[in-house]
Amino acid sequence: MGKGRVEAFTDGVVAIIITIMVLELKVPHGEDFSALVPLWSIFFCYVLSFINVGIYWNNLHNMFHAVQRVDGRVLWANLNLLFWLSLMPVTTAFMGENHFAPVPVAVYGTDLALCAIAYTILAAALHRLHGNDTAFAKALGTDRKGKLSLTVYIAAVVLTFVSQWIGVALYVLVAMIWLVPDTRFARVIEK
Amino acid sequence: MGKGRVEAFTDGVVAIIITIMVLELKVPHGEDFSALVPLWSIFFCYVLSFINVGIYWNNLHNMFHAVQRVDGRVLWANLNLLFWLSLMPVTTAFMGENHFAPVPVAVYGTDLALCAIAYTILAAALHRLHGNDTAFAKALGTDRKGKLSLTVYIAAVVLTFVSQWIGVALYVLVAMIWLVPDTRFARVIEK
């Protein structure tokens, strides 16, 4: 089964998710700068989620580039990832509207962790289909960054109940690892 | 008439339907776990509809793969299917927000049944265009699974007025028949 339509469908869904998130940014009431101040947490969450979904698009782009074919298992593993990504707009608004209260921060992190797990399952399904000695397996490698991200997300969810700011800081940290791949920090991790 | 743009348009509409459903998942009020509890029915319905739309995407993907060409009749049969699918976000929210009251459950099932009928009409329009001895006709076969699904949907709508949980259980059952095609249960049905 060719990969073309799966790629196109995935790109379509990710493009919609990244764009409809803005519909959760409600139009501020009031017409002076003070109307904008309470929005800072919602805006911050929007930026963070835009970057996170952007990172997934980037990674899916690269992963499917190395793919030769797909099967039913891959289609459903991909839909599973899209499902958890599709919750991003809601979990983002939940965290932003509650000004980083612990439970919403933990829910957001749980969604990120479930996306990371779904991504790992998708990679495994593609690995299984292509075999060990293929370009796909080489491109995927040991996926240290992916495993590290998942570990940090789980730690972040737990530590949120110590202080929610640890959770938020760790989410930002993971985004930066992916976003700034050329800094020394990321290079150390990738070794 | 080439099938390329019909495929792309269909994929686009299905990608939008599956993604905007999340906009019906309203951001919970409150900031602790108890705020999430009343959402269980909405979340359950969202998962069920995500899977159902995913199944349609999958089936449309496979069906159009075997298609050589389309005509005006096929275009409108396809738009008819997209119409009933486009009601999914509303019927899903109607069922979820009313915690599986009988009428919303019956409305949801009626939409599923109308999608199944529309799918059958689309398959018939494509069959008519391609003829009996083509790859398309062979790939379609007798479409037992489709006919069974439609029968179960109609039964579910009726039985909802005995108990709505029978309706919901039957919707889940049909989704599982399509989702888990390799289990023994599905294999028996396909014989």
Add this chain to the structure above:
Amino acid sequence: MGKGRVEAFTDGVVAIIITIMVLELKVPHGEDFSALVPLWSIFFCYVLSFINVGIYWNNLHNMFHAVQRVDGRVLWANLNLLFWLSLMPVTTAFMGENHFAPVPVAVYGTDLALCAIAYTILAAALHRLHGNDTAFAKALGTDRKGKLSLTVYIAAVVLTFVSQWIGVALYVLVAMIWLVPDTRFARVIEK
């Protein structure tokens, strides 16, 4: 300038318009059949607009099929059409939520008329680019159906202030002319 991306962009916007219209179908309050009754006008308008946008997709599909190239003028004529089509979800909900009050019915018809004018402008821009003796000019012909539609829309808007049901009936009539191209009625018109 190639037509590929304009086609893809147009299909994308039309797919989004036809799908987000459903977001104006608010989830009914209440959980029995009486909750659905007041929705009949909204639902009827949704069906009518779904068909109208579907007709535009169909016509744009066929028109761009005969096109060889596009220029800046065509791009903006196309965006102009997409603009008036993009108002469909709002004018549809305006008509449906007010149960066919005369002003909303006239506003809806005005939008339809503006879409029809924009379509004519787009066809003229493409005609101008391709010349008189091309496949495009032949495929376009005198566009009687388009001109008839526009005339009927304008008549409908005016007659709405006699009775809104005349307006609504005329909108349905135009949709049927396009939707059922093989009936004798449509054949007579096309002569």
Add this chain to the structure above:
Amino acid sequence: MGKGRVEAFTDGVVAIIITIMVLELKVPHGEDFSALVPLWSIFFCYVLSFINVGIYWNNLHNMFHAVQRVDGRVLWANLNLLFWLSLMPVTTAFMGENHFAPVPVAVYGTDLALCAIAYTILAAALHRLHGNDTAFAKALGTDRKGKLSLTVYIAAVVLTFVSQWIGVALYVLVAMIWLVPDTRFARVIEK
């Protein structure tokens, strides 16, 4: 890395942005013409933003046409532009719902300026990748129109606090420079 999927993703996101803006056009309350009057500012802002996003689509279309390849830096520069464009629906509604109060007008202009800066960064990232003597560099040229637009946006934001109508007039002016490229005015500027 091929440019195909970046183009498709960008077109997808821009198509969604330009279309979901209409969801901020709330259905008017009331059923006569007086219900429409208070909407004039919202409608005017919608038209302005539709044109602005249309201009970006046009420019991105032309820019990517001259591009041979993309890298990680370009992907993120592109996502940065899409981020600021994605705020358009919200800043548009903020300006329209507050009937051109100075702060919303300044916020809208700030978003336009940030889009223009992001566009410049994207062009620079593509320039850097392709080098000085390529078709891309020639097509980009000195980008006088882009630089002029950015300057006018910044001036508009500042002058909004003298009178918001100066700001709005300048936004309209910039849109017209791009929209009507064949008028003498625009030709003078491009010299």
